[in-house]
Amino acid sequence: MREVDYSRYEPVIGLEVHAQMLTKSKAYCSDAYDYGASANTDVSPISLGHPGTLPMHNVEVIRFAIKMGLACNCSITENQHYARKNYFYADLPKGYQITQDKTPICTGGHIELKFKDGKSKVINITRIHMEEDAGKSFHDQDVYDSLIDLNRAGVPLIEIVSEPDIRSGEEAHLYLSEIRKLLMYLDICDGNMEEGSMRCDANISVRLKGTEKFGTRVEVKNMNSFSNVKRAIDFEIKRQIDAIENAETISMETRTFDAIKGITISMRTKEGASDYRYFPEPDLPPIHISQSFIDEVQKQMPALPKDLYDKFTKQYGLNDYDASVLTDDKSTAIYFEEIIQHTTNVKSAANWLMVNVRSYLNDQALDLNQFALNPTQIAEIIQLIDEGKVSHSAASQKIFPEFIKQSDKTVLQIAQELNLLQESNTDELQKWIDVVLSKFPEKIIEYKNGKQNLLALFMGEVMKLSKGKADPKMASKMLKETLDKN
């Protein structure tokens, strides 16, 4: 078999990301929505599509969509309307979805991807529009019937459509992470791909490098995790290149990703594509977005990851790596900012958060918001170390785990209870030094004759004798002085 040179080809990828909005109520009615609620309980005549019901405006969704648009550098459409997308399905109770067609709320933005090697790339955003979710169908829970849960019906979504600027599975993964980060910073979506509150479809084609014309586009759906997006796209790119190399034609179709087998499978061809018969939604008046409304939303915008990254590197002097890890998610960034309200040791704050706190949370599979210690308490630990009252290793290995268990106490209390407070009382230190030195008269002579590294031996003995409580800095200083006096 002929060896395929995959590098001759260039993949062309565009992503459509659906994000469920964290509004208090559904898009066009006042039902609440909680993922995991009992089937068909978060419903009302509106979301059930009962005769005579009408959708209601949800200004919060408009505000959320504008926030995302501003975060993605989009233009906000001044005059817009909702549209109906008509199709029949059992989990779409009205027989149409309220969405936007010709007048999406945001158009023409971009976001910047930063690669590990320091390079960056701009991905253009075509549009962001508002729509409502459908219910869920379950085909595998009952032997005879498909089951429908309409809790999700009418939950507000925004759909973020990128230009076909993405060139690999890795770029897609990075783009998606960036989108998720923005959504979560803005507090408009919880970004959970496994629960489906963030979903992604990819349009993928390949072409020979240097050619202008796009290849035949295939849409891949059902990639319900970040890693699956990358896997599905990489698989699909290879599948398409192999097909071209084998002189097969690629048909325009929708494929689904089988995460277990790691392959994409044809769902339907686009030839019999549905005609959604879009038309303006007559039950909702057109929306006019004034500049003053946009200004108001702009004022409510939190600092975005890019802003915080700049602040962390320029103002706090953190390196690129630390700054990007700390701005990776909003709660970490906020937590960090709060720690350094209470300590000037910025680097130590970064390390505690990135190393100690993070590994604890990872071990326990917790989120930062479930963490027992507040930022002030982390700052207290740092302060205790900086004042020389405890050693760093005692703090991280013993005090920190105990503090988490007894977070109602002060860190000083914990250190006392564990008997880990370092002794910086000079009388006490001098006693230990004298005891140690009295044990090693020959070594003192060797030291005096120039064997300077024996100092470490003496220090070790002092620490041992003090059961780790001796303040190493102070002890070492006094040890030297004592030796010099002898």
Next chain:
Amino acid sequence: MERFKSLSEIKNAFANGSTDLEKLVDFYLNRIEEKKHLNAFLEVWADEAKLSAKKIQQKINDGTAGKLAGMVIGIKDNICYKGHKVSASSKILSNFTSLYSATAVEKLLAEDAIIIGRLNCDEFAMGSSNENSAFGNVLNDVDNSRVPGGSSGGAAVAVQANLCLAALGSDTGGSVRQPAALTGTFGLKPTYGRISRWGLIAYASSFDIIGPITQSIEDSKLLLEVMAGKDEYDATSSSNKNIEYSKQVSENKKFRFAVIKEAIELDGINSEVKSATEDLIEQLKKDGHLVEMVSVPELSAMIPVYYTLTTAEASSNLSRFTGMHYGYRTKNGKDLESTIRKSRSEGFGAEVKRRIMLGTFVLSVGYYDAYYTKAQKVRRLVANRTAKIFEQYDFILSPTSPSTAFKIGEKSNDPMAMYLADIFCVHANIAGIPALSFPFANDSNNLPIGMQLMANHFEESKLLSMVENIRPIL
């Protein structure tokens, strides 16, 4: 019992002790029974009405009753009333019970009206003769071989035959006014958005409006006043504050009337209807009003525009009836698609299917611009033309319908002829303006002839007050 033509007559009778609310309800229940052959009511809530009568009579005695106490009213079978069946006269909603009440219904009940039952209509309000009901024709009480008009045929006949004092209909392209004209009753189509559509089963969302059918203008005013207003459940409802219609006094002002030239000259307008229109013009002129002919060249486009846009919206609005979640479901479904397909094929009647198919067609890729977009543009032209007319005139005058009540079956095989029955009515829905049909004369067969006045947006007060000054020639 004498025939009461308005709530104030009933209140007087209560006051002088000649009757009370319980007797009145019994009277109407007996009338409904006597006139059962008209097929106006699909369901009568007799026990409930009697119970309400008792409670409200007590409130009347205590002086705590709402302003509609004494009003016995029927509602068209496309208006939702919590805990009661509503079917839009369709098999597809047979045995469907509403979980909530229309805002209009809530408002009537809050003022102590008694809702006595639901009224037959054309299926999903699609029709001009009430021959499209899944539950049978409604007969015109003047001549049982004739139609009552439609789609609110049951509502119009219930009022015509005095089975209740008033009724609620809905008007998408004349469905309140045309049957009112054919039954000699008053039918008001308010400004679009004046009354909430919440709980009105949608036919064409940007045209639909609930309207009262009454035996007097004063009841039209009263019912409009109670039902009008902004509703958070209907984003298209208007917040216009001018709703105290019953307080408006009839003024003797001189008005300017525009008569649409193309309407009077229309081929196929019944000669007696035409001469009645001329009589009305004479009367208005004699009373010192200005009446002039204006040209509305778009008249010939109104029916096509109306059917393009309403069927487009209907094709989408009626997509929810699939047999999946409620209503009729086929017994022959094998899978999702065949269940939906067969439930709809078996559940909808012929006219509804015709309109769904037409609407689906005009919204299809490749036809959308040629039909839907173009019709939207013409709708805009009609609205602009109408606004221009109202710069110079107070009212637009025409007959309500080109003919009087026609024979059952006469037009049922000719949809185009049937559609023309609404040619003068659809204008008000296309432009979103208020219009009223009032009984003005009878033809040589003693069939009622209705006249229509249209006014500018939210000028219902002026419209209703003007019609009070017109003297019918009966």
